[in-house]
Amino acid sequence: MNRLLFVILIGIVAFQACKKDQVGYQTTPYELDIPSHFPDMPIPEDNPMTEEGVLLGRMLFYEKQLSGNNTISCGTCHAPENAFSDPNQFSTGIDGIQGNRNSMALVNLGWQTSFFWDGRSHTLEEQILQPVPNPVEMHQSWTKAVSKLKQDVEYRNAFYRAFGTVDFDSTHVSKALAQFLRTMISGNSKYDVIYKYVNSIPFSAQDQQIWNTVTTEELAGYDLFQSLNGADCFHCHNGPLMQVQKFSNNGLDAVFTDLGRGLITGNPADNGKFKVPTLRNIELSAPYMHDGRFQTLDDVIEHYSTGIHQSATIDPLIEFASQGGVQLDPDQRLLLKAFLKTLTDYEFVTNPNFQPLNP
């Protein structure tokens, strides 16, 4: 009797156990540190932020095996010491070939709605897939890149911890890198405190300390930056991100050698337009413009002051184009430059969480 009872009970337990879901890997949600004056960051439903994913993304960002000859990583052309950009006009790929556009500074990417100077990618995950197979950049098939990573037990474990699989592919690499890049938030510069002040957003104690260091020259430069009859920069560079999400022809050329956005859309009305970049950390991310033609902030200010070229697609917001620019005098230029330097976020560029794990 007892034996029969025991067998039946075991049967019931086994039956109930079979109904449960399989036990899977366990990830830890990653809490983004979003500044109080920033909007929420949109996170794709199919790539939630996890501690494991961010850590893996950080490993991959500095992983040279992603390039064909194991010599360059994402961090090579987006170096922390250069505000995650390249100090060279054009970055050089593994075959010694240079592209024709300057590496964009990586900052606040989680809020971007288009990627690359011509906006050819709409999501971060999509953008990340491009540099690895690009012949002028890392020049390696994704199949080969993933195969190399799979030979490394540390990566196999890291992918399993992040995504619950050791049979990972380029989409997993892309997702992990995107998670890491979304953590790279810059919102703690002098400009941020000025922004809070003019928008009546309450200060923290740290904000008050920073505000006490803002100089009259920097504030005068801010006024110029915002002034319609001054530098008139704010139409394209404003808000917490210090940019608007659009493509613009800012009067660099009368004849275009690079069609920019027009190459993507095929619309002649988009010729000569490029993504409006953020001005955050602009002091550290020279050279400037899509082709890195300007080496210094003085060069940039000179362009907007007297160097504007008219063309068929010039942005109407370059409002003084018919006069060649906004005609700033030497004193105004110094004030404007002083303000532009308030956009440097030292906490961001030195944040240990964005540095290589094993430098």
Add this chain to the structure above:
Amino acid sequence: MRYLILSICVALLAVGCKKEKVKDPEVTPVTPQLKVTVQPVFGAENLYIDSVYTTADGWDLQFTEVKFYLTHWANGANELVEAARFDYTENGTKCFQVDGAVANFGALTGNIGVSADFNHSDPSAFPSNSPLNIMNANGMHWSWASGYIFIVLEGRADTIPDANPLFDHTFTYHIASDTYLGSKNFPTVNWTDAGNSLHTAEFKLDLQKIFDHPTNPIDVRSEYMTHSGGSEAVLTQKVLANFLEALTAP
């Protein structure tokens, strides 16, 4: 005793194996919706971004941006929409689509622009799906306490009568600040049944009326820029007044 235990076990197994009853399919009530579109036109023809249109003065115009905010559109106590943003370049003619019964909105009154209750709030604090969130403002917030740009009309103008096709200057009309909050009353709004409990109303925005207004015309040769500053009051008021007239309900 043995039979009792066996019976309990069999009962447990039966409960464990019991399938959920097949339920009758639930009928989800369809919520009626209302969709407002705005078709920019130039006189009799639909307006296209970057196409060329000629004013009564003979000046060629090429529009690059046609955008505006509307807030608190309602019919009496029934609010249709709290805030919406029209952006012809970015979104085409769609302005907004919300839940609502057509019977409640045979007439509409509301603001063109952002009402003061929203205009000076932290633009990052609005919900991420709000058109007023700084991420969705798409350049229509000036990032200081003066708030949002209510109406944006931008483009290029050719006011030199020569054979040179290059447009010689730009025009920028940015209407903003509480002083220039526009209000509009549509005594009748005719909705069209689009099926599936959706009704649509296509408003028209005739940009020719802004420049070629019979009593209040704008000469783009000399009146090509306003950002609603103190010294620009005359042109700002003119653009706003003409814009309000140019927007009509179906």
